[in-house]
Amino acid sequence: MAVQKVVTYGHSALRAISKNITDFSNIRSLIDDLFDTMYEFDGIGLAANQIGINKRIFVVDISHTDECESPLVFINGKIISGEGSCVDSEGCLSLPEIRINVERYDSITYEYLDHNLEKHIKVFSGFLATVIQHENDHLDGKLITDYATPADLLKYDKALKLMKSSNVK
Ligand SMILES: [Zn+2]
Numbered sequence: 001m002a003v004q005k006v007v008t009y010g011h012s013a014l015r016a017i018s019k020n021i022t023d024f025s026n027i028r029s030l031i032d033d034l035f036d037t038m039y040e041f042d043g044i045g046l047a048a049n050q051i052g053i054n055k056r057i058f059v060v061d062i063s064h065t066d067e068c069e070s071p072l073v074f075i076n077g078k079i080i081s082g083e084g085s086c087v088d089s090e091g092c093l094s095l096p097e098i099r100i101n102v103e104r105y106d107s108i109t110y111e112y113l114d115h116n117l118e119k120h121i122k123v124f125s126g127f128l129a130t131v132i133q134h135e136n137d138h139l140d141g142k143l144i145t146d147y148a149t150p151a152d153l154l155k156y157d158k159a160l161k162l163m164k165s166s167n168v169k
Helices: 027-040 126-139 150-155 157-166
Strands: 045-047 057-060 072-083 086-090 100-104 107-113 119-125
Touching (some): 027 045, 027 057, 072 126, 086 126, 107 126, 119 126, 150 157
Antiparallel strands (some): 045 057, 072 107, 107 119
16 A cells, blocks of 8 residues: 555656556555545545556545445446536646536446446446546546636646646656
Protein backbone atom coordinates (compact mmCIF):
# COMPACT_ATOMS: atom_id res chain seq x y z
CA MET A 1 0.00 0.00 0.00
CA ALA A 2 1.39 3.30 -0.98
CA VAL A 3 0.41 6.73 -2.14
CA GLN A 4 1.56 7.19 -5.73
CA LYS A 5 2.31 10.33 -7.72
CA VAL A 6 -0.67 11.56 -9.74
CA VAL A 7 0.41 12.60 -13.23
CA THR A 8 -0.97 15.87 -14.56
CA TYR A 9 -2.17 17.33 -17.84
CA GLY A 10 0.46 17.04 -20.54
CA HIS A 11 1.78 13.68 -19.31
CA SER A 12 1.66 11.05 -22.05
CA ALA A 13 0.14 8.42 -19.69
CA LEU A 14 -3.12 10.39 -19.69
CA ARG A 15 -3.47 10.12 -23.47
CA ALA A 16 -2.69 6.40 -23.72
CA ILE A 17 -5.48 3.90 -24.31
CA SER A 18 -5.46 1.59 -21.29
CA LYS A 19 -5.20 -2.16 -21.81
CA ASN A 20 -7.56 -4.77 -20.38
CA ILE A 21 -6.10 -6.60 -17.40
CA THR A 22 -5.40 -10.26 -18.10
CA ASP A 23 -2.92 -11.02 -15.31
CA PHE A 24 -4.64 -10.45 -11.97
CA SER A 25 -1.74 -11.53 -9.74
CA ASN A 26 -0.92 -7.99 -8.51
CA ILE A 27 -4.45 -6.62 -8.59
CA ARG A 28 -4.81 -6.29 -4.78
CA SER A 29 -1.81 -4.00 -4.38
CA LEU A 30 -2.85 -1.96 -7.42
CA ILE A 31 -6.36 -1.49 -5.93
CA ASP A 32 -4.81 -0.48 -2.58
CA ASP A 33 -2.49 2.02 -4.30
CA LEU A 34 -5.40 3.54 -6.21
CA PHE A 35 -7.51 4.00 -3.06
CA ASP A 36 -4.57 5.27 -0.99
CA THR A 37 -3.67 7.81 -3.65
CA MET A 38 -7.26 8.90 -4.28
CA TYR A 39 -7.89 9.48 -0.55
CA GLU A 40 -4.56 11.26 -0.07
CA PHE A 41 -5.55 13.87 -2.67
CA ASP A 42 -9.25 14.01 -1.67
CA GLY A 43 -10.49 12.55 -4.94
CA ILE A 44 -13.75 10.71 -5.58
CA GLY A 45 -12.38 8.64 -8.46
CA LEU A 46 -8.98 7.63 -9.80
CA ALA A 47 -7.96 5.70 -12.90
CA ALA A 48 -4.75 3.65 -13.10
CA ASN A 49 -3.24 5.75 -15.88
CA GLN A 50 -3.41 8.76 -13.55
CA ILE A 51 -0.66 7.00 -11.57
CA GLY A 52 1.11 6.04 -14.77
CA ILE A 53 -0.22 2.49 -15.09
CA ASN A 54 -1.67 1.57 -18.47
CA LYS A 55 -4.39 -0.78 -17.20
CA ARG A 56 -8.18 -0.69 -17.41
CA ILE A 57 -9.04 -0.17 -13.77
CA PHE A 58 -10.41 2.67 -11.69
CA VAL A 59 -11.76 3.19 -8.20
CA VAL A 60 -14.62 5.39 -7.03
CA ASP A 61 -15.77 6.52 -3.61
CA ILE A 62 -18.78 8.79 -3.41
CA SER A 63 -19.78 7.71 0.08
CA HIS A 64 -20.09 11.41 0.99
CA THR A 65 -23.34 11.35 -1.02
CA ASP A 66 -26.55 9.38 -0.40
CA GLU A 67 -26.13 7.51 -3.67
CA CYS A 68 -23.65 4.85 -2.70
CA GLU A 69 -22.08 4.12 0.68
CA SER A 70 -19.25 1.77 -0.28
CA PRO A 71 -16.05 2.30 -2.29
CA LEU A 72 -16.19 0.68 -5.72
CA VAL A 73 -13.65 -0.96 -8.03
CA PHE A 74 -14.17 -1.22 -11.79
CA ILE A 75 -11.90 -3.52 -13.81
CA ASN A 76 -11.92 -3.90 -17.61
CA GLY A 77 -15.04 -1.75 -17.78
CA LYS A 78 -16.91 -0.61 -20.85
CA ILE A 79 -20.04 1.39 -21.53
CA ILE A 80 -22.64 -0.83 -23.19
CA SER A 81 -25.22 1.90 -23.69
CA GLY A 82 -26.24 5.32 -22.42
CA GLU A 83 -29.45 7.26 -22.09
CA GLY A 84 -30.42 10.87 -21.59
CA SER A 85 -27.99 13.65 -20.89
CA CYS A 86 -26.93 15.96 -18.10
CA VAL A 87 -24.31 18.66 -17.68
CA ASP A 88 -22.22 19.02 -14.55
CA SER A 89 -19.12 20.93 -13.55
CA GLU A 90 -16.27 18.41 -13.21
CA GLY A 91 -12.80 18.51 -11.73
CA CYS A 92 -9.94 16.04 -12.00
CA LEU A 93 -6.92 15.15 -9.86
CA SER A 94 -4.79 15.36 -13.02
CA LEU A 95 -6.07 18.90 -13.66
CA PRO A 96 -5.91 20.66 -10.29
CA GLU A 97 -7.91 23.90 -9.96
CA ILE A 98 -9.70 23.36 -13.24
CA ARG A 99 -13.47 22.95 -13.60
CA ILE A 100 -15.15 22.18 -16.89
CA ASN A 101 -18.84 21.67 -17.68
CA VAL A 102 -19.16 18.24 -19.25
CA GLU A 103 -22.22 16.72 -20.91
CA ARG A 104 -22.66 13.06 -19.99
CA TYR A 105 -25.29 10.36 -20.26
CA ASP A 106 -27.85 10.53 -17.47
CA SER A 107 -27.70 6.77 -17.06
CA ILE A 108 -25.41 4.11 -18.45
CA THR A 109 -25.28 0.35 -18.69
CA TYR A 110 -21.76 -0.58 -17.67
CA GLU A 111 -19.97 -3.92 -17.90
CA TYR A 112 -17.06 -4.54 -15.54
CA LEU A 113 -15.38 -6.82 -13.02
CA ASP A 114 -15.60 -5.84 -9.36
CA HIS A 115 -12.89 -6.15 -6.67
CA ASN A 116 -13.64 -9.89 -6.42
CA LEU A 117 -13.25 -10.19 -10.21
CA GLU A 118 -16.97 -10.93 -10.52
CA LYS A 119 -18.55 -9.75 -13.75
CA HIS A 120 -21.46 -7.30 -13.66
CA ILE A 121 -23.60 -5.60 -16.25
CA LYS A 122 -25.33 -2.86 -14.30
CA VAL A 123 -27.30 0.31 -14.86
CA PHE A 124 -25.90 3.38 -13.11
CA SER A 125 -27.51 6.79 -12.93
CA GLY A 126 -27.09 10.17 -11.29
CA PHE A 127 -23.76 11.33 -9.89
CA LEU A 128 -22.28 7.82 -9.87
CA ALA A 129 -22.95 7.48 -13.62
CA THR A 130 -21.15 10.80 -14.18
CA VAL A 131 -18.11 9.71 -12.16
CA ILE A 132 -17.94 6.34 -13.96
CA GLN A 133 -18.06 8.08 -17.34
CA HIS A 134 -15.31 10.50 -16.25
CA GLU A 135 -13.07 7.62 -15.13
CA ASN A 136 -13.92 5.50 -18.17
CA ASP A 137 -12.83 8.47 -20.31
CA HIS A 138 -9.41 8.32 -18.61
CA LEU A 139 -9.05 4.69 -19.73
CA ASP A 140 -9.67 5.87 -23.29
CA GLY A 141 -7.10 8.66 -23.01
CA LYS A 142 -9.74 11.38 -22.70
CA LEU A 143 -9.78 14.35 -20.32
CA ILE A 144 -12.35 16.94 -19.27
CA THR A 145 -10.42 19.54 -21.25
CA ASP A 146 -11.57 17.67 -24.39
CA TYR A 147 -15.06 19.01 -23.56
CA ALA A 148 -13.86 22.55 -22.89
CA THR A 149 -15.41 25.50 -24.69
CA PRO A 150 -13.14 28.13 -26.27
CA ALA A 151 -14.00 30.32 -23.25
CA ASP A 152 -12.86 27.57 -20.84
CA LEU A 153 -9.60 27.17 -22.76
CA LEU A 154 -9.00 30.90 -22.65
CA LYS A 155 -9.76 31.02 -18.92
CA TYR A 156 -7.39 28.15 -18.14
CA ASP A 157 -4.80 28.85 -20.85
CA LYS A 158 -2.06 29.81 -18.41
CA ALA A 159 -2.68 26.91 -16.00
CA LEU A 160 -2.79 24.36 -18.83
CA LYS A 161 0.40 25.67 -20.45
CA LEU A 162 2.16 25.59 -17.09
CA MET A 163 1.15 21.96 -16.47
CA LYS A 164 2.10 20.97 -20.00
CA SER A 165 5.54 22.58 -19.75
CA SER A 166 6.21 20.84 -16.43
CA ASN A 167 5.57 17.52 -18.17
CA VAL A 168 7.91 18.12 -21.09
CA LYS A 169 11.13 16.31 -20.44
ZN1 LIG B 1 -10.06 12.68 -13.82
